[in-house]
Amino acid sequence: MTPSRDAGPWTRARLREEEAKHGAQSGVLFLPGPDREINPEGCVVVKEEDGRVKVYVLDRGIRHVRWFEDEAAAIEYVIRRYVWWEDV
Numbered sequence: 001m002t003p004s005r006d007a008g009p010w011t012r013a014r015l016r017e018e019e020a021k022h023g024a025q026s027g028v029l030f031l032p033g034p035d036r037e038i039n040p041e042g043c044v045v046v047k048e049e050d051g052r053v054k055v056y057v058l059d060r061g062i063r064h065v066r067w068f069e070d071e072a073a074a075i076e077y078v079i080r081r082y083v084w085w086e087d088v
Helices: 012-022 071-082
Strands: 028-031 043-049 052-058 062-068
Touching: 012 071, 028 071, 043 071, 052 071, 062 071
Parallel strands: 028 043
Antiparallel strands: 043 052, 052 062
């Protein structure tokens, strides 16, 4: 499943649109946000903190922490590392 390269920068909405288009769910949790209902264990979390964006895996504790300057870069990293698209 390959998302369109011309769709512009990654946003929460674009990620959800790609999921809907391909009938898949990534399990990415955005905090704070409306996606809090996703099982918080075993998911990738994208969270704004101290003016930057923190990405980590929540699996019986916080693992694999990375920091980014903006959410678009963080979401692209999550997709490349943790989501089903290998060739983004």
